[in-house]
Amino acid sequence: MMDDFHDLPPMPPVEAYLECKSNVTIPLQVPTPFVWQDPATLPRRPWLYGRHLLRRQVSVTVAPGGVGKSSLTICEVLAMASGRDLMGEWVADDLSVWIFNLEDPRDELQLRITAAMQHHKVEPEESEGRFYVDTGRERELCTAVAGRDGAMIVKPVMDALANEIAFRNIDVLVVDPFVSSHRAGENDNNAIDMIAKEWARLADRCNCAIELVHHTRKTNGAEATTEDGRGGSALLAAARSGRVLNKMADKMKKDAGIPATDLRTYFAVTRDKANLAPVGKRQWRRMETFELANGEDVGVCEVWEWPETFNGMASKDLLAVQNAIESKTARFSEQAGDQWAGCIVADVLGMDATIDRKRIKRILEGWLKSGALVKGEADGPQRRKVPVLEVGEWATE
Template identity: 40%
Template sequence: MSARPFAALAAEATPFRPSSPLVGSAKADPAPVSVVATPYVWRDPTTIKPREWVYGRSIQRGHVRAILAPGAAGKTILSVGEALAMATGRNLLGQEVPGGPKRVWLWNLEDDGEELARIIQAACKHWSIGPEHIRDQLYVDSALEGAILKLATSTAAEGLTINRPLVSALTDELQGRGIDYLHVDPFVSSHAANENDNMEIDAIAKEWALVAKNAKAGVGLAHHVSKAGAAEVTALSGRGAIALINACRSVLVLNRMGEDEAKRYGIDDEKRRRYFRTYDDKNNRAPPSDKSDWFTMASVSLGNGENDEGDNMGVVIPWSPPDAFEGISVEHLRQVQAAIEAGSYKAHHSATDWAGNAIADVLGLNVNDKGDKARILRMLGTWIENDMLRVEESKDGNRQMKKFVVVGRAADDHSATPKSSVASQGVAAEPSSATLHPAPFRGAGVAVVDSEGGKTDRYVAGNPALGVSDRDLSKGRF
């Protein structure tokens, strides 16, 4: 069934009116109101139905999630990637699809059918997805092709009007097709109400929640942010009334890779716009996590032009930030300790006899390369944190007090780098491990020691003992 007939239902829309008997009335003699509290009935916790997840721990059946992103950040191609993952039942973007393939409906309100086809076919080409893999699993509609979606309108005369016939028809279609997830992009185009009015947006959001609940499907509402500057996008960055965010069970936010992050990971500035990260900034229905999932955009040619001059489309693929300890073994640490023991190395990164030079010599790194130097700082901070190296003050050749790096505990066979799953799942490092990541999540850097010997919060190796701060490192001042 096409979505186009839904547009004709707008004429039958009825004004929204509060239905609660507690709402005041202008009548002189209002009917009496009875309020009765419902006693809680004890239940065996093992008999409570578990939450039903449609996609990872992000999309829950019967609930609404919002997706917040600045313009051109990648939300449309991310939504296509998620849709194909659900439709095929494959873990394409790092999320499992519980129970196998799902039926997904993409309803786009700002791109035409041709553009959507380009995005979808490029992703299918990249992931080797054929028509047989998504037949009867993927549904796509576009407002620019006539599939208008206006769940509500607002006028000065009538106030907010919920399009009840559309709500009913939409719910019936979701149920009839067995749709597991409906993605609407963008939310602002799905209504004609005052987006800054919390009462109106709350009513619309609650209507979407009823659609999700009654259709037993997940609903995603893509939403623009109020400002697209350099500030971090959070759940509070959504455009207009905050009521939408408050009504959603999950809020996925997208952030482009910033200049500081690009420097930290050794990525050229002109390429950093291909990278973005996501995290759920308001998921009170899943285990807490502060891990961001990183993605990059691969370029896929559709082959639809002459002499290979056709359209090249972006396809979202998972990406992991470089690991400072990738390929590092206990033997490397022993060699670093031997080099430190044999020489005299200062802790400050600007010193000509900096301890990072010893690490660079052992590992074949270049201290003049910003990416390599950031990696060396992270390793040095970790080894100091784990007492494989220490910072001590003593007089230099000019009889001035300086901080030097010296050998701490001897490296042993237990001082090994962790498996990648340990670093990315937030497992605490063993106290005796020399090269383990203290970082709680992938790409977060390392926890370090401040000048008084106390641990700082997690982040990349901003360490006063090494003469470098988080700000210095993020700004490339080394």
């Protein structure tokens, strides 16, 4: 018998035992003892893009159609290839990226990528030699097929991907969309589990991060989560980071002060599955139209920040509102019509009391909490006392 368990022969593949005879000796799995290591010397997780893409792991982005997921991933790939913070996320240095779009033809991808580069002012030499683009219209990608005995991985395809990733030193591979990368049953959870784990093995084998872009099922108007991805749930289970895109609803646009005449698409990016990092805060993106020199208008994704309550305001603005309130009866209730204090705020600050109502209410709440305004009483209709807002601590410029 061997003295050191590390001298045991390696475990052969499970398939080797499928036809084994009763006299075949199967080696035991010997447990490996845990060895304490100084925490300061432990290697950090090899994040490549924010807290979403990680070496040797699969990440998933889920979104309904028409939100902007392909435009988002194009801009993120550009950020990684150029090493620049284009989308508000930390980026590792010197990354090589490969985007495999399985839906759009190359001329459409050329338009989108060129528009994104010009909009974000990325020069061609910034990503030269580190940015690769392929399309399923020219080069099919089929990693698994459905057979009589169930789904099967197409090993030559996975090996070819591994060879290309190694040869080009690819750090991040983006496959968009996942459903077009295989021919197995989308609702066959066993098949999806096998395919997802094969992608995870490829990421581990090639020391790279893999991003799989996936569609949601119909949610009937409800906000989607990563669990709303189409087909089997095993894809999300195999991922170590999952995020979902949701288009901003009309009500939220009003809350944000976006005018009804603004027809651009605004959407949220929420990382709601995060095994190896804290769940992320909701981030906002906007689709902007960029006109290329050939006359084509192309949508480009950009960062958009939700407006802060007091964004762009100074002490002089508060002082101007206090002076206006001091000379009028500023009713506390929104039901007071033109006498509502919010109408005074809108008039002084050049806002719209209807469109900006939510923000104005937050402004008044903030000033009440700070003591700049205080609640009082005044004579109202029929000599009844009504709540009003009065000046508390005066602002100074």
